[in-house]
Amino acid sequence: MCRLLFSVLSTFLGLTCVTFFIGRVIPIDPVLAIVGDKASMATYNRVRSEIGLDLPIPVQYWRYLIKVLHGDFGNSVITSQPVLQDLLRVFPATLELSLMALMIGVIFGIPLGVIAATHRGRWQDQVIRFGSLIGYSMPVFWLGLIGLLVFYAKLGWVEGPGRLDVSYDDIVPVVTGLITVDSLFAGEHEVFWNSLGHLVLPAAILGYLSLAYVARMTRSFMLGQLKQEYILATLAKGLSPFRVVWVHALGNVWVQLVTVIALTFGSLLEGAVLTETVFAWPGLGLYMKNSLFNADLNAVLGGTMLVGVVYIGLNMLSDLIYPLVDPRARERR
Amino acid sequence: MNGTLTWRGWLLDPAPVSRRQARLGRWFRAWLAFRRNGLAMTGLFVVSALVLTALAAPLLVDPRAAILQVLTERLQPPSSSHWFGVDELGRDIFARIVFGARTTLIIVALVSAIVTPVGLGIGLAAGYFGSWIDAVLMRITDIFLSFPRLVLALAFAAALGPGIENAVIAIALTTWPPYARLARAETLTHRRSEFIEAAELQGASHLRIIMSQIMPLCLPSVIIRLTLDMAGIILTAAGLGFLGLAAQPPAPEWGAMVSSGRQVLLGQWWVSTIPGIAIFVTSVGFNLLGDGLRDVADSRSS
Numbered sequence: 001m002c003r004l005l006f007s008v009l010s011t012f013l014g015l016t017c018v019t020f021f022i023g024r025v026i027p028i029d030p031v032l033a034i035v036g037d038k039a040s041m042a043t044y045n046r047v048r049s050e051i052g053l054d055l056p057i058p059v060q061y062w063r064y065l066i067k068v069l070h071g072d073f074g075n076s077v078i079t080s081q082p083v084l085q086d087l088l089r090v091f092p093a094t095l096e097l098s099l100m101a102l103m104i105g106v107i108f109g110i111p112l113g114v115i116a117a118t119h120r121g122r123w124q125d126q127v128i129r130f131g132s133l134i135g136y137s138m139p140v141f142w143l144g145l146i147g148l149l150v151f152y153a154k155l156g157w158v159e160g161p162g163r164l165d166v167s168y169d170d171i172v173p174v175v176t177g178l179i180t181v182d183s184l185f186a187g188e189h190e191v192f193w194n195s196l197g198h199l200v201l202p203a204a205i206l207g208y209l210s211l212a213y214v215a216r217m218t219r220s221f222m223l224g225q226l227k228q229e230y231i232l233a234t235l236a237k238g239l240s241p242f243r244v245v246w247v248h249a250l251g252n253v254w255v256q257l258v259t260v261i262a263l264t265f266g267s268l269l270e271g272a273v274l275t276e277t278v279f280a281w282p283g284l285g286l287y288m289k290n291s292l293f294n295a296d297l298n299a300v301l302g303g304t305m306l307v308g309v310v311y312i313g314l315n316m317l318s319d320l321i322y323p324l325v326d327p328r329a330r331e332r333r
Numbered sequence: 334m335n336g337t338l339t340w341r342g343w344l345l346d347p348a349p350v351s352r353r354q355a356r357l358g359r360w361f362r363a364w365l366a367f368r369r370n371g372l373a374m375t376g377l378f379v380v381s382a383l384v385l386t387a388l389a390a391p392l393l394v395d396p397r398a399a400i401l402q403v404l405t406e407r408l409q410p411p412s413s414s415h416w417f418g419v420d421e422l423g424r425d426i427f428a429r430i431v432f433g434a435r436t437t438l439i440i441v442a443l444v445s446a447i448v449t450p451v452g453l454g455i456g457l458a459a460g461y462f463g464s465w466i467d468a469v470l471m472r473i474t475d476i477f478l479s480f481p482r483l484v485l486a487l488a489f490a491a492a493l494g495p496g497i498e499n500a501v502i503a504i505a506l507t508t509w510p511p512y513a514r515l516a517r518a519e520t521l522t523h524r525r526s527e528f529i530e531a532a533e534l535q536g537a538s539h540l541r542i543i544m545s546q547i548m549p550l551c552l553p554s555v556i557i558r559l560t561l562d563m564a565g566i567i568l569t570a571a572g573l574g575f576l577g578l579a580a581q582p583p584a585p586e587w588g589a590m591v592s593s594g595r596q597v598l599l600g601q602w603w604v605s606t607i608p609g610i611a612i613f614v615t616s617v618g619f620n621l622l623g624d625g626l627r628d629v630a631d632s633r634s635s
Contacts, residue, residue, distance in 0.1 A: 007475065014476030018485070022492040137616040139568055141575045142591050142609030145598060153599050270483040274572050278595075288484070289576055292491045304488040307481045315479055 008316050013065075015308040019301045020064050073302035078294050083302035086287065091306065092177025093163060094276070094283030097203055098268040099178075104207025105214050105264060110250075110257065112211070113218025117226060118245055128215060135212025140271050143205050144278035151201055159197035161280035168194050202279045206271050210264045217260045218253065225249040255326040262318035266311050366629045373625020379618025387434040398428035400583045408601045418603040421593065426603065429585035430611050436586045437615065440501055440570045440579070445559055447505040452512020453555060457543050459513065460520025471517065478510040483569055490578040497586075500579040504569050508562065515558055519551040557630055561623035564616040571612045587612045 031048045039047075048054055052063060067073075073083035116128040151157045159165065163179055168191050172183045180199060183191040225231070226249055234244045273285030280286070284303055291299035345362070349355035367373055386393065407423035409415055417426035459470040486503035493499035523529060524547075532542050573579045574588025582589065587608040594604030 010472055011476050011479050014473070015480070018480070019488070022488050133617065133620060137564055137568075137613060137620050139571050139575075139588070139591070139609055139612045139616070141572060141588075142605070142612065145591065145595065145605055145609070149598055149602060266481060270481050273483055273487065274575065277576065288487060292487065293577070297491060300488055300491045304481075304484050307484045311479055311481050 004316065004319050008312055011312050011315075012309070015305065015312070016065055016068055017061070019305055019308075020061050022304075023064075023297060023301055068305065073305065074298035076291065076299040076302075077296040078291065078299070083298050086299065087284065087302055087306050089177075090282060090284050090287045092283075093281060094269065094272050094285060096178040096180065096199065097206065097275070097281060097283060098265065098272050100199055100203035101206035101210055101268050101271075102261070102265050104204060105210030105268075106261060108207075109211040109214030110218050113215040114222055114245065114250060116215065116219040117222030120223065125219075128219070132212035132215045135208050136216070138209065140205065140209055141274040141278050143208075144202065144275055147201050147205050148278070158201045159194065161198075161278075163198050163282060164191070164195050165198075202275050202281060206268055206275050209271055210268055213264055213267075214257075214260060218257065221253040221256045222249060225252050255322065258321050258325060259318045262314040266314050269307055269310060363629050367625055370625045370628060372621050373628070376618045376621025376623070376625055379614060380622050383434055383615055383618065384438065386431055387438045390431050390435055394425070394428040394431050396432070398425045399432040399585050400424065408597060408604070410601070411603055417607045418601070420590070420604050421597055421601075424583075426590075426607055429590060430587070430608060433585040433587045433590065433608065433611065434615075436497070436580050436584065437567060437570065437612075440497060440504070441563055441566055443501045444505050444508060444566050444570075445563075447501070448509045448512055449555060449559065451505075452509040453516045453548065453551060455509070456513040456516025456518075457520055457547060457551065460517040460524060461539070461543055461547065463524075467517075470513070474510045474513045477507070478514075480507060482507040483572060486569060486573060487576070487578070490573060495578045495581060497580050497584075500570060500573045503573070504566055508566065511562075512555055512558065515554055516551045519554060520547055523547055523550055553630060557623065557626045560619060560626055563619035563623065567612065567616050567619065 116125045119125045172186045179195040276283045276285035288303040344358045403423040409419040411418040459467040489503035571588035574586045575592045580586035590608035
């Protein structure tokens, strides 16, 4: 427990060091940005000491750390609101997208991985392995464009870019920020179906990538389990092969899969940056991308910090869940 | 001593007489195992085709064609004169794909050239010296390992400004940690071996032992890992390019080409689709090659 806390804290400090460093190496002089290039040397120096840039670097870092711990990432240049407020506003959209994608990845990926492992070398295995190879070789932004072209423009099966049609905007009050959930609770079925129509394509595309990874890992974990002697023992005892595979072997694989699922969720947040750009999905990724091109460094660093913290949280969570699903890990502690 | 049969016999000789014969024989056996794997050979073919295209780019197409804008011919569909069609600024897409192969390979090569020595150096030092050096280096590695790759690359690109060099730095900074871990693990398995002890007793310096005894043993697994990572590096680079953070226009870069075709996607599908296929095929090629190399290595060790 102590070890875990130490690792989480040091990773967090490392993250702040990196964002602090990035904030300093940026070629734009923040003082110049405030005073303009016609200001006298005296004004320049006064502003410089006002923002604290004349202090020693460790002191500057300390101040930065204190601010970050208070949730103060500075103000965004574009929206002129505190970055934290912006982040909290856009994050639910990303969360909705990546949670849906994760569900798709887990619900389909794990059974496919199991089937590939039990049919090792046969056509089922080849098809699943080939499908996942394509999945993790695929540029997600390109697949998104093709998906839009085929399923939205040509076939009209799904809704287009964005989270909702304009006519449905602002009908449902924001509670969780996940429109599908909010609209269900508000009883607005029309809004729900519309938002689901918008969500399904980007989530399916992102979900395919996580499916590829989850299926591949499940397959290799399952192959490891199926080699074990207890499989032979349970079969000899007369249990049905179905039960042996899906209950006994998969039960042990779950332990390893917890970490994989946590990591997958992290990579989905990243994939969301590109997917959101393609689908004009108003989430964290689109926010960071727009900030990037308007030299809004506070917003970019705030977003980096948020994703980093979620990453650290996921790693911590998988470390905490591990002993819950694996009795052996519990005893070792 | 005549004909190819004897070459084969010499290479596969179970009792090699020289060190070179033994080494070449080992390589040849690995190649024979690799050659049996159809998918891996496909990967090798794709990667070689990419490298050849990049090297021979000026011979395949006129170098000016990649950035030459012929506005009267803009958005023409694929035809016999423009194999892959023409983009929204009247540039030949085939020429841009061919020269884009160079951009992609340069990024991959530069990232590998940074990541391999950094990862190896840190991993070797941590594994060899142990104690507090190991603890500190591995903590740093773990910190970098738990960073989101694309987002961090995004932040670095934001700070350093867009461009290929900065994209390379950003990708390299987030790619090295697994190599350090790998090199450390390999070092630990050999650290207490008798041949290391023998070298120590002969008075070899730490640096010499690391460089001449341990590093060669780490290299194969690092190279295999690198091949497997190439696809990821290419996809990250293309993603940065798509966001406009890698090569700047008019330089041909596949990710940026996909992005620029977005406005005309509905009418002129080829402008976005073809560069995307190039990215996809390259990434599949590296994945197949990496899987194949890993299989050969695994079958040798087991």
